[in-house]
Amino acid sequence: MKFTGKSIKYGDNVDTDVIIPARYLNTSDKKELASHCMEDIDKEFKSKVCDGDIMVAGFNFGCGSSREHAPIAIKESGISLVIAKSFARIFYRNSINIGLAIVECDEAVEGISDGDRVEADLDAGVIYNKTTGKSFQIQPFPEFIQKIIQNGGLVRSIQVGEIK
Amino acid sequence: MAMTMTQKILAAHAGLDKVEAGQLILVDLDRVLGNDITSPVAIREFDRIGAKAVFDKDKVTMVMDHFAPNKDIKAAVQCKMCREFCDKHEVTHFYDVGQMGIEHALLPEKGLVVPGDVVIGADSHTCTYGALGAFSTGVGSTDMACGMATGKAWFKVPSAIKFVLKGKLNKFVSGKDVILHIIGKIGVDGALYKSMEFVGEGVSALTVFDRLTIANMAIEAGAKNGIFEVDEQTEAYVKERSDRKFTAYKADEDAVYDAVYEIDLSTIKSTVAFPHLPENTKTFDEIEDIKIDQVVIGSCTNGHYKDLEEAAQILKGRKVAKRVRAIIIPATQDIYLKALENGLLKIFIEAGCIVSTPTCGPCLGGYMGILAAGERAVATTNRNFVGRMGDVASEVYLASPAVAAASAVAGKIADPLSL
Numbered sequence: 172m173k174f175t176g177k178s179i180k181y182g183d184n185v186d187t188d189v190i191i192p193a194r195y196l197n198t199s200d201k202k203e204l205a206s207h208c209m210e211d212i213d214k215e216f217k218s219k220v221c222d223g224d225i226m227v228a229g230f231n232f233g234c235g236s237s238r239e240h241a242p243i244a245i246k247e248s249g250i251s252l253v254i255a256k257s258f259a260r261i262f263y264r265n266s267i268n269i270g271l272a273i274v275e276c277d278e279a280v281e282g283i284s285d286g287d288r289v290e291a292d293l294d295a296g297v298i299y300n301k302t303t304g305k306s307f308q309i310q311p312f313p314e315f316i317q318k319i320i321q322n323g324g325l326v327r328s329i330q331v332g333e334i335k
Numbered sequence: 336m337a338m339t340m341t342q343k344i345l346a347a348h349a350g351l352d353k354v355e356a357g358q359l360i361l362v363d364l365d366r367v368l369g370n371d372i373t374s375p376v377a378i379r380e381f382d383r384i385g386a387k388a389v390f391d392k393d394k395v396t397m398v399m400d401h402f403a404p405n406k407d408i409k410a411a412v413q414c415k416m417c418r419e420f421c422d423k424h425e426v427t428h429f430y431d432v433g434q435m436g437i438e439h440a441l442l443p444e445k446g447l448v449v450p451g452d453v454v455i456g457a458d459s460h461t462c463t464y465g466a467l468g469a470f471s472t473g474v475g476s477t478d479m480a481c482g483m484a485t486g487k488a489w490f491k492v493p494s495a496i497k498f499v500l501k502g503k504l505n506k507f508v509s510g511k512d513v514i515l516h517i518i519g520k521i522g523v524d525g526a527l528y529k530s531m532e533f534v535g536e537g538v539s540a541l542t543v544f545d546r547l548t549i550a551n552m553a554i555e556a557g558a559k560n561g562i563f564e565v566d567e568q569t570e571a572y573v574k575e576r577s578d579r580k581f582t583a584y585k586a587d588e589d590a591v592y593d594a595v596y597e598i599d600l601s602t603i604k605s606t607v608a609f610p611h612l613p614e615n616t617k618t619f620d621e622i623e624d625i626k627i628d629q630v631v632i633g634s635c636t637n638g639h640y641k642d643l644e645e646a647a648q649i650l651k652g653r654k655v656a657k658r659v660r661a662i663i664i665p666a667t668q669d670i671y672l673k674a675l676e677n678g679l680l681k682i683f684i685e686a687g688c689i690v691s692t693p694t695c696g697p698c699l700g701g702y703m704g705i706l707a708a709g710e711r712a713v714a715t716t717n718r719n720f721v722g723r724m725g726d727v728a729s730e731v732y733l734a735s736p737a738v739a740a741a742s743a744v745a746g747k748i749a750d751p752l753s754l
Contacts, residue, residue, distance in 0.1 A: 184523060184524075184612060186718075186720045186721075188699070188700075188718070188720040188721065188722060188723050189720065189721055189722065192700065192722055193372075193699040193700050193701055193723075194700055194701065196372045196401075196402075196699075196701075197372075197402055197406070197407060197409035197410045197413060198409050198413075199375050199376045199379070199413070211721055211722040211727045212721065230524055231523060231524040231527065231557060234523060234524070234557065235459065235718060235720060236458075236459050236699070237373065237456075237457055237458055237459040237461075237473040237474060237475055238372065238373065238475070239373065239376055239457075239475035239476040239477060240372075240376070242475075243376075257524065257527060259524070259527070259557060260527065260528050260557070260559055261459055261473050261474060261475060261554075264474060264475060264478060265474075265475035265476075265477065265478075268475060268477035268478060269475075269477055313359060313491075315359045315489070316359075324477065325477050325478070325481050326380050326383050326384050326477060326480065326481065329384050329481055329484065329485065330384060330385065
């Protein structure tokens with residue numbers, strides 16, 4: 172899986188309440204959720220995000236609620252990949268299950284500034300900052316999780332009989 | 336290889352003799368839970384799987400608690416979708432207005448979780464049931480959908496942090512103070528991906544309700560689950576509510592932990608988590624005068640009868656301070672009724688509080704007590720993130736029922752010992 176886009180960067184402990192505030196959870200409409208994505212932490216997000224952009228953040232990204240609306244809102248707003256120092260575990264699972272690409276890499280987060288042009292190749296295990304010319308190695312997912320992602324999410328994995 | 340409590344439960348449900356941290360396994364589920372916010376997304380995925388029926392109609396549970404009684408038309412549509420799904424699939428444990436309570440208070444009360452169970456719920460505070468010696472953890476809607484269809488979920492076996500409890504809690508100090516103290520110590524990602532296992536003689540000095548509060552907030556330290564060793568109190572609580580046979584798992588003597596903390600309960604003081612993270616904890620020797628606008632006593636964390644009783648002790652014969660709105664939310668219908676029968680509601684209303692039907696409402700900024708910019712609330716809820724209870728410029732201070740009640744009376748964040 173390859174990704175390319177500009178970086179939109181945040182700090183540590185970005186919680187699901189700021190990713191998609193609960194006051195909008197009276198719907199599960201993807202477009203509507205995306206229209207409020209990040210609004211409590213970054214009012215500019217909606218206007219600056221372009222298809223393919225890469226979100227970069229610190230520790231414990233996606234902490235808080237189990238709302239799958241959070242990765243859905245991020246994915247639907249056009250973000251192709253989230254790079255963080257660490258993810259809260261439910262957000263991590265949800266992202267894999269719905270097919271939002273995520274990766275943990277301390278060095279990449281340190282080495283990418285807001286607005287940098289970034290390329291990532293998860294199969295080759297490399298993140299490349301085109302703006303600075305620096306590259307970073309990443310750990311591949313365990314095979315079990317790779318299969319879920321390759322199948323296009325958990326639902327598809329069940330459909331193809333991977334999980335019974 | 337020696338196993339932790341959590342690892343033993345997971346191994347038993349994966350049909351394996353042993354498991355080790357990091358191993359990916361597929362486990363059988365004893366219960367799959369969802370609420371009115373997460374279930375609609377799960378129902379859509381369930382239909383997409385093409386499943387004809389739920390794996391076991393007695394093991395799927397839906398509770399309409401977040402935006403119910405319906406806060407607006409969209410919320411009404413979501414609840415309707417859940418209701419129709421549960422009717423179609425003859426789901427036994429569907430709890431709607433009239434029977435419903437806040438899910439994590441309701442399930443233990445109804446005897447739907449016993450020690451040794453594996454429970455997933457599309458709600459992050461599903462970790463609550465670890466108080467009863469079960470493995471329970473929050474997941475998203477897709478996991479819920481697949482769980483409803485197959486009765487299984489995949490897990491990476493967690494490593495664990497052990498908390499050895501000793502001593503007894505002091506007056507006005509409760510489970511909430513214990514867990515805030517721990518989160519203050521290890522941080523909001525201090526137990527990321529791990530189990531928090533609570534053992535030691537101090538466990539029996541805590542009521543089952545204190546344990547429910549502690550396990551409930553394991554997620555606020557990033558944990559996969561929080562779990563307590565089963566004792567006589569757990570057995571009595573469960574047997575009163577369920578006929579199911581159960582297994583109480585204990586960790587092996589030589590189980591390996593990432594860290595071990597010894598906690599003397601008698602040294603814990605009333606603790607308040609300041610905005611905007613549950614780890615920003617302070618005790619009253621560090622807290623100056625902070626005026627407040629609202630108090631909320633309730634939620635899956637602290638809406639138990641015991642919590643209301645602690646608040647009533649303080650509010651009895653006293654008045655809520657001028658310009659403070661005090662909102663009390665019993666977590667279930669049974670708790671509400673008991674509070675009525677025992678005169679607690681009278682105490683609350685005479686003090687100037689309002690008492691609401693069970694709902695998650697204000698905890699997540701849904702309805703029933705939203706804050707304006709610049710307003711502050713002391714709440715017995717579980718999160719104080721930016722905008723959690725309303726405007727992004729409002730503030731939530733997390734505290735115990737005793738501190739919340741004392742604060743309502745004082746009009747500022749107050750130590751119950753100071754009244």
